[in-house]
Amino acid sequence: MNWIYTPWPWYVSGPMIAFIMFLLLMVGKNFGMSANLRTMCTICGADKKVDFFKFDWKSQKWNLIVVLGAVIGGYIGSHFLITDMAVAITPATVNDLNELGFNSAGASYLPTELFETNSLLSLKTILILAIGGVLVGFGTRYAGGCTSGHAISGLSDLQLPSLIAVIGFFIGGLVMIHFIFPLIF
């Protein structure tokens, strides 16, 4: 039963994601997480000012419940289904990250330099998290979907727009890590 407490290999994780997409399809819904961000805007009252947010948000209530489940799943996973939180990334990656100043590489689940509560004492960290969030939220809506909506649902449906979006995801990610990281870290 040791496998319960160790990280899942890719060949368990990938099929599980496909299974989750299958379950959602079978209950008549589509797998796409970023739609929830739009729903949250509407609930916050954005529909009063901007037409884009004018829709019956209750039709997306099911997706908000999935999000609530995702939070609970994170709690269950981290409290009951793991003994060692360290993510075993490859030594080459650990080296790269050490050089950038991320000493928690290979020793924790997220870099403590960005995600430990103390890190919020640094204005630079707050800005990085906030700007990164804005880019994710803006980009995902502009592209009409995120990793779940495009890379999984859209590509599974052989949608060319999703392929363009996923190529975009990778261009953006590669530029950030190879060209912008050395400037900001």
Next chain:
Amino acid sequence: MRSLIYLFIGILFGITMFKSEAASWFRIYEMFKFESFHMYGIIGSALVIGIIITQSIKKFNIKSFYGEKIKFNPKAKSFSRYMFGGIIFGLGWALVGACPGPMFTLIGVGYLPILIVIAGSIVGTLLYGLLKDKLPH
């Protein structure tokens, strides 16, 4: 009853995001460095099985658990919105190491600073709504 099913699917999703380490900033960095097969294996295998599932549903006209037709929403044809939007998303994804599913899972794991990322992504979505008509689509 249906709400409980959605909650169950969400919990399964959250556990998967956590246990697969797809919710780990380190795994996203490693992926963009091409230094491990892990993330490519996850996305690749999900995709191969996803294609088989989706195409089978279409070909054999499989109905949902409730006997309804399963609907897919084809994406509108365009290049610029997917490419530009995708690049902007990718920049953010690599910076904060979380996309719109895992960022919620990380609240459950107990990382409070992720709330700033979520707040940022709601603001980003709002900005898109405000600027939508001025952007090339």
